[in-house]
Amino acid sequence: MSQKVDSCYFSHDANAKDDFKIMLLIEEMGLEGYGIFWVLIETLREQQGYKYPIRLLSVIARKYNTTLAKVEAVVARYQLFVIEDDCFFYSKSLIRRMQPLERAREQRVIAGKISAAKKQIKIENQISQLKIDLSASDSIQRPLNECLTVVQQSKVKKSKVKKRK
Numbered sequence: 001m002s003q004k005v006d007s008c009y010f011s012h013d014a015n016a017k018d019d020f021k022i023m024l025l026i027e028e029m030g031l032e033g034y035g036i037f038w039v040l041i042e043t044l045r046e047q048q049g050y051k052y053p054i055r056l057l058s059v060i061a062r063k064y065n066t067t068l069a070k071v072e073a074v075v076a077r078y079q080l081f082v083i084e085d086d087c088f089f090y091s092k093s094l095i096r097r098m099q100p101l102e103r104a105r106e107q108r109v110i111a112g113k114i115s116a117a118k119k120q121i122k123i124e125n126q127i128s129q130l131k132i133d134l135s136a137s138d139s140i141q142r143p144l145n146e147c148l149t150v151v152q153q154s155k156v157k158k159s160k161v162k163k164r165k
Helices: 020-045 054-063 068-077 092-138
Strands: 051-053 082-084 088-090
Touching: 020 051, 020 054, 020 068, 020 092, 051 054, 054 068, 088 092
Parallel strands: none
Antiparallel strands: 051 088, 082 088
């Protein structure tokens, strides 16, 4: 499930710690809870569709040396995440922040396809022109026995110096 979308950049508020939900999280769970929150956000960022299965929270807990109860509390208790059908969770804020990046990526893909199509048309036009040029030059045929290049024979004098033994 951990398919990389692309490089893992995403924008976030530099003062996220001052959000009232995060302040409550830090008050009740300390900075460990805040760290768990960011691990979850970064994990969501790496996922296709920015969603993660709830049944795999134990993997995150084990990987980052915390408890499943703490990870589940961060997901469920502070209204920082949306739980979908008791199967997945996601962050509305992350999805909202990723939309401009997604749109820019889509625009680059479209621009790339347009550029590739124009390049293909240009190549096809060049090939057509070459075919026309070649067919025109084929109509001017030379006799097979006609020499196309002038070869000059050089006269090199042989050395008459005897080699000593």
